[in-house]
Every structure is written in C-alpha cells, then in structure tokens.
Amino acid sequence: xxxxxxxxxxxxxxxxxxxxxxxxxxxxxxxxxxxxxxxxxxxxxxxxxxxxxxxxxxxxxxxxxxxxxxxxxxxxxxxxxxxxxxxxxxxxxxxxxxxxxxxxxxxxxxxxxxxxxxxxxxxxxxxxxxxxxxxxxxxxxxxxxxxxxxxxxxxxxxxx
Amino acid sequence: xxxxxxxxxxxxxxxxxxxxxxxxxxxxxxxxxxxxxxxxxxxxxxxxxxxxxxxxxxxxxxxxxxxxxxxxxxxxxxxxxxxxxxxxxxxxxxxxxxxxxxxx
Amino acid sequence: xxxxxxxxxxxxxxxxxxxxxxxxxxxxxxxxxxxxxxxxxxxxxxxxxxxxxxxxxxxxxxxxxxxxxxxxxxxxxxxxxxxxxxxxxxxxxxxxxxxxxxxxxxxxxxxxxxxxxxxxxxxxxxxxxxxxxxxxxxxxxxxxxxxxxxxxxxxxxxxxxxxxxxxxxxxxxxxxxxxxxxxxxxxxxxxxxxxxxxxxxxxxxxxxxxxxxxxxxxxxxxxxxxxxxxxxxxxxxxxxxxxxxxxxxxxxxxxxxxxxxxxxxxxxxxxxxxxxxxxxxxxxxxxxxxxxxxxxxxxxxxxxxxxxxxxxxxxxxxxxxxxxxxxxxxxxxxxxxxxxxxxxxxxxxxxxxxxxxxxxxxxxxxxxxxxxxxxxxxxxxxxxxxxxxxxxxxx
Numbered sequence: 163x164x165x166x167x168x169x170x171x172x173x174x175x176x177x178x179x180x181x182x183x184x185x186x187x188x189x190x191x192x193x194x195x196x197x198x199x200x201x202x203x204x205x206x207x208x209x210x211x212x213x214x215x216x217x218x219x220x221x222x223x224x225x226x227x228x229x230x231x232x233x234x235x236x237x238x239x240x241x242x243x244x245x246x247x248x249x250x251x252x253x254x255x256x257x258x259x260x261x262x263x264x265x266x267x268x269x270x271x272x273x274x275x276x277x278x279x280x281x282x283x284x285x286x287x288x289x290x291x292x293x294x295x296x297x298x299x300x301x302x303x304x305x306x307x308x309x310x311x312x313x314x315x316x317x318x319x320x321x322x
Numbered sequence: 323x324x325x326x327x328x329x330x331x332x333x334x335x336x337x338x339x340x341x342x343x344x345x346x347x348x349x350x351x352x353x354x355x356x357x358x359x360x361x362x363x364x365x366x367x368x369x370x371x372x373x374x375x376x377x378x379x380x381x382x383x384x385x386x387x388x389x390x391x392x393x394x395x396x397x398x399x400x401x402x403x404x405x406x407x408x409x410x411x412x413x414x415x416x417x418x419x420x421x422x423x424x425x426x
Numbered sequence: 427x428x429x430x431x432x433x434x435x436x437x438x439x440x441x442x443x444x445x446x447x448x449x450x451x452x453x454x455x456x457x458x459x460x461x462x463x464x465x466x467x468x469x470x471x472x473x474x475x476x477x478x479x480x481x482x483x484x485x486x487x488x489x490x491x492x493x494x495x496x497x498x499x500x501x502x503x504x505x506x507x508x509x510x511x512x513x514x515x516x517x518x519x520x521x522x523x524x525x526x527x528x529x530x531x532x533x534x535x536x537x538x539x540x541x542x543x544x545x546x547x548x549x550x551x552x553x554x555x556x557x558x559x560x561x562x563x564x565x566x567x568x569x570x571x572x573x574x575x576x577x578x579x580x581x582x583x584x585x586x587x588x589x590x591x592x593x594x595x596x597x598x599x600x601x602x603x604x605x606x607x608x609x610x611x612x613x614x615x616x617x618x619x620x621x622x623x624x625x626x627x628x629x630x631x632x633x634x635x636x637x638x639x640x641x642x643x644x645x646x647x648x649x650x651x652x653x654x655x656x657x658x659x660x661x662x663x664x665x666x667x668x669x670x671x672x673x674x675x676x677x678x679x680x681x682x683x684x685x686x687x688x689x690x691x692x693x694x695x696x697x698x699x700x701x702x703x704x705x706x707x708x709x710x711x712x713x714x715x716x717x718x719x720x721x722x723x724x725x726x727x728x729x730x731x732x733x734x735x736x737x738x739x740x741x742x743x744x745x746x747x748x749x750x751x752x753x754x755x756x757x758x759x760x761x762x763x764x765x766x767x768x769x770x771x772x773x774x775x776x777x778x779x780x781x782x783x784x785x786x787x788x789x790x791x792x793x794x795x796x797x798x799x800x801x802x803x804x805x806x807x808x809x810x811x812x813x814x815x816x817x818x819x820x821x
Binding site: 164168175179182191195199202205208209214218230233234237250252254255258259262263266267269272286287291294298302310314316 | 324325339340342350355367375378398
Binding site for chain 1: 524527557558563569572573576595602617818
C-alpha cells in the first residue's frame with residue numbers, strides 16, 4: 163500500500179515538474195507548479211511530517227502560487243516566443259541528475275527501510291520551536307518583516 | 323518494494339534537476355523563479371527524508387529546518403517577484419536576455 | 427437510551443464495517459473512509475439543496491413577498507426543479523477560452539470546499555477524519571480556493587472575468603489573515619490543533635447552567651465576530667459580494683460558465699459557507715455540546731446542526747438587509763481595523779489565561795479589548811477630510 167502510494171505520487175510530481183519546466187503555454191506551466199508542490203506535500207505526509215506538508219500547501223499553494231500567477235498576469239506584454247530549445251541547459255540538468263544519482267547509489271549505507279519512529283505531534287513541534295529554536299524563530303520573523311517592507315518598497319510607484 | 327531512503331533521495335535529485343532545467347532553459351524571469359522554488363522543494367524533501375530514516379533518538383531537526391526553509395523561501399519568492407515587476411516597469415519585457423544594462 | 431440515539435450513526439457504521447471484517451486491514455481502512463465520505467456528501471448536498479430554497483424563501487419573507495411556492499408543498503421541491511434546469515442547459519465554452527483550465531476551475535473549487543468539510547466534528551465521536559493538525563488542514567485547503575477562482579477568471583478569456591477574479595482574490599487573501607488570527611486565541615487556550623480537543627475543552631458548565639463556550643469570554647466573542655465577518659468575505663456573500671456583483675461586472679469570474687458548471691460554482695460557494703460556519707460552531711459555540719446540562723439527552727449532532735442553522739440564518743439575514751460594500755472600504759477595514767483587533771484578541775486571550783480563568787481574567791481581557799477598540803475608533807475616524815483619491819494601475 164505504501165509503495166503504490168509512493169509510486170503514484172512520484173510519477174505525478176515528476177510529470178508535473180517536467181510540465182512546469184517545459185510547457186510553452188505560460189499559464190499552463192505556471193499552474194503546474196502548485197501541482198508539484200501538492201505532490202511534495204503528499205511525500206511529506208507519506209514520511210510522517212504532516213505539519214510540514216500542511217504548512218507547505220498553505221504557504222506555497224495558497225500564497226506563493228497565487229503571487230506567481232498574478233505577476234505573470236501583470237507582466238504580460240513582454241512575452242515573446244522562446245527562440246528554440248537550449249541543449250546546454252538540458253545537458254547540464256542531466257549531468258547534475260546523473261552525478262547525484264550515481265553518488266546516492268554508491269553510498270550503500272543509505273539503502274535502509276523506514277525505521278519505526280515516534281509520531282511527531284504538532285505539540286512537540288511547538289515545544290521545540292519555543293525552547294530550542296527560539297532564536298531562529300525570531301530571526302525568521304525579522305526576515306519576513308524585512309521582506310514584506312522590501313517588496314512593498316520595490317513595487318510602490320514613486321510620488322511625482 | 324517499500325521505499326528506501328535511496329529512492330526518496332533519487333526522487334528528490336530528479337526534482338532538483340528538473341528545477342535546474344527550468345531555471346536554465348527558460349527565458350521568462352518568473353519561470354526562473356519557479357525553477358528555484360522547485361529546487362527548494364526538492365531540498366526540503368531531502369531534509370524530511372533524512373529525518374524520517376534517522377536512527378533513534380529522533381531529534382526533530384530535519385522538520386525544523388524544513389519549516390524555516392519554507393518560510394524563508396516564501397519571503398524570497400515575494401521579493402523576487404517584486405523585483406521582476408520593478409524591472410518590467412523599466413524594460414517593458416521579462417525576457418532575461420534583454421536585461422543587459424546596469425544603468426537605469 | 428439517549429446515548430444510543432446519540433451514537434446511532436457510529437453504531438450503523440460499525441455494523442456496515444462488520445460485513446468486511448474478514449478483509450485485510452487496508453480494505454477496512456478504505457471502506458471506513460468511504461463510508462465517512464458518503465455520509466458527509468449525502469448530508470451536505472441535501473443541506474445545500476434545502477438551504478438554496480430556504481434562502482430564497484427567507485429573503486422573500488424579509489422583503490414582504492412569498493418566495494418560490496409552486497413546486498411541491500411550500501415550494502420545498504424547488505431544488506429539484508433547479509437541478510433539472512441546470513442539467514439540461516447547454517454548456518457553452520467561449521471559443522478562445524482555455525478548455526482544460528476552464529473545465530478544471532469549478533471542479534477544483536468544489537473539491538476543495540468538500541475537503542474542508544472532512545475535519546469538523548459533527549457529534550460525539552463523529553469526526554470524518556481526525557488529523558493532528560486539523561485546523562491547519564482546514565485553512566491550508568481553504569486557501570487553495572483563490573487559485574481556483576483565478577483559474578476561472580483567467581480561462582474565460584474575458585476582461586470582466588479577469589477583473590472579477592482579481593477583485594475576488596484581493597478580497598479573499600486580505601481577509602485570510604484575520605480569519606486565521608481570529609482562530610489563534612482558541613488554539614492557544616486549548617493547546618491543540620485538533621477540532622475534537624477544542625470541542626472537548628468547551629464541555630463544562632459553570633454552576634451546571636452556563637456553558638463554558640469560548641464565545642462567552644470577551645476575547646472569544648470578539649474573535650467570533652471577526653471570524654464570522656471574515657468567513658462572510660471568504661464565501662463572497664453579500665455585503666461582500668463584489669466579485670459576483672450582478673450590476674457591476676456581470677458575474678465576475680463566473681460570467682462565462684453556464685449550466686452545470688455554474689451550479690458547481692454555486693454549490694462550492696454554499697459548501698464553503700457551511701464549512702466556515704461549521705468551524706465557527708466548533709471553535710466558539712461549543713461544537714456539539716448542549717447549552718444547558720439537562721438538555722444533553724438530545725443527541726449531539728442535533729445541537730451541532732441547530733447551531734449551524736442559526737449561523738446560516740444570520741448569513742441569509744445579512745444578505746437580505748445590507749447593501750454591497752465598496753471594494754476600497756472593505757480593504758481598508760480589513761487591514762486597518764480587523765487585523766489589529768484580531769491581534770488584540772490573541773493578547774486578550776493570553777491575559778485571560780494568566781490572570782486565572784475566572785472573573786478577574788474576564789475583566790482584564792475585556793479591558794484590553796475595549797482600550798484597543800476605542801483607540802482604533804479614534805485613530806480611524808473617517809469624518810476627517812481626505813485628499814483627492816489617486817488611482818494606481820499596473821501597466
């Protein structure tokens with residue numbers, strides 16, 4: 163059961179990722195990104211990290227994907243036909259994939275089955291965030307504020 | 323065939339290289355950002371896979387890093403898209419091969 | 427005896443599952459989930475049909491006229507007539523519209539609305555799916571609505587649709603934040619994201635008479651009002667129905683949809699309304715608990731649906747009474763008033779908890795809320811004169 167779910171999710175995710183990377187129609191490609199992210203969130207559910215999966219769907223699909231499609235909408239005048247296919251990019255991507263896969267397969271200590279693990283409850287995540295990771299939490303808050311103000315400043319029109 | 327750690331890592335590597343493909347072959351600035359988002363998602367998948375397959379005791383480090391990584395990448399996507407809009411206002415195009423002057 | 431009536435659906439499901447008890451465990455899991463799904467769909471689609479006719483009748487009575495009263499007794503079979511009409515209408519897709527996205531948008535919207543109905547506790551032991559982060563699941567899935575609305579508006583290849591979709595998304599995500607922050611005090615006080623635990627935390631009665639629902643605390647009442655208003659906006663209901671304003675942009679993002687797809691949009695909007703009201707009942711109004719301890723003989727799901735119906739009646743009442751609110755007024759109030767008040771609720775809930783949860787805590791949190799409310803009312807006084815309005819468009 164586990165392996166059927168894994169197979170289905172991985173096929174869907176990789177197919178959607180390929181669609182997002184290569185489709186000519188801008189909107190279709192941009193709408194495949196939420197599909198990829200939902201696939202990755204399903205992987206997280208399979209691996210037992212439900213909170214992270216839900217946070218991913220919430221943040222990425224609910225906000226970042228909408229932002230991306232909005233920006234594509236607002237910047238539509240500059241769309242031209244892509245001049246042909248860039249073989250260099252494909253070769254580099256295939257080389258990276260080949261290199262990574264080779265090194266993964268060479269490391270035999272990684273061919274292990276999932277051990278029995280205690281379920282990570284949201285309460286445990288909250289406790290860890292507030293005790294061990296409180297400094298990163300505050301820094302991320304500061305960073306998000308800075309990003310918010312920065313993005314607003316970048317997009318605001320100058321007053322005449 | 324229960325999925326081993328190697329299988330998860332290979333899937334994550336595949337997603338990473340597809341994101342790299344998108345970032346390298348696309349000419350539209352926003353699609354480069356989409357490629358970057360896919361690469362970040364692949365890296366998060368890597369972290370969570372390693373957390374899951376860890377020997378006891380299982381510290382929640384992988385999950386914590388993934389949570390912070392998601393938050394930071396959302397901020398980076400927002401700022402990146404703001405920059406794309408600002409550059410579009412100047413150049414009237416989003417084709418990155420036409421961004422060739424540093425003077426405003 | 428009352429407990430048997432209360433758990434009648436749980437026993438029915440167990441009896442049904444006993445028919446497949448010899449199968450491997452994954453088959454039992456799938457069968458159990460399927461029974462839950464079928465039950466939720468059956469109940470809520472019937473409720474949707476009922477509400478669509480009750481809304482028209484209540485609106486009509488409030489406007490001093492009869493509603494639909496031709497089909498069946500008191501017009502109660504009107505949904506059947508509406509359904510037949512929608513099904514036999516010709517399905518028109520614009521020639522230059524994007525066929526795939528045009529088809530998928532109402533499907534995704536309806537699917538997302540039904541998904542959110544799966545985590546709400548409808549009675550004692552009657553939650554369809556218990557997830558550890560149930561509330562987060564509700565909001566994560568609910569925020570996908572915006573993407574579906576955008577798909578609908580863009581795929582129609584129609585400027586009115588695109589404009590309606592952009593307005594709808596701007597409205598929805600600016601009220602998304604108050605929606606979530608209004609829920610935060612409840613999660614903080616209960617200490618869990620599971621709706622079951624939140625309902626269980628509201629189960630006691632002070633002096634056996636007054637229930638300890640969160641709506642009876644000052645922060646809970648304010649948070650309930652903010653959540654209710656934000657829920658109104660999220661479902662695009664009047665007075666916040668700018669996205670589907672009939673006199674302005676025809677039907678907004680739903681302009682180019684006809685027949686069954688329009689009915690699907692309609693259904694998705696109502697199901698979203700049910701989901702948000704169901705969550706409001708769960709978090710603030712005590713879920714399936716009875717108001718008074720002696721009335722606990724009445725089954726729990728009856729109380730849940732009574733409370734849900736009361737909230738839906740208020741939704742319909744607001745639609746009958748209030749005119750449409752202007753887009754910029756709505757955004758103004760979201761960012762400048764509702765969001766600060768939502769943050770104040772979080773602080774007031776913390777004050778309530780740390781001042782002991784009794785009368786002292788109640789009075790201190792009331793003080794915090796009243797101070798912030800008065801400060802905001804003075805700061806946002808709109809009777810001052812403003813400079814001439816400047817419109818900004820993206821080129």
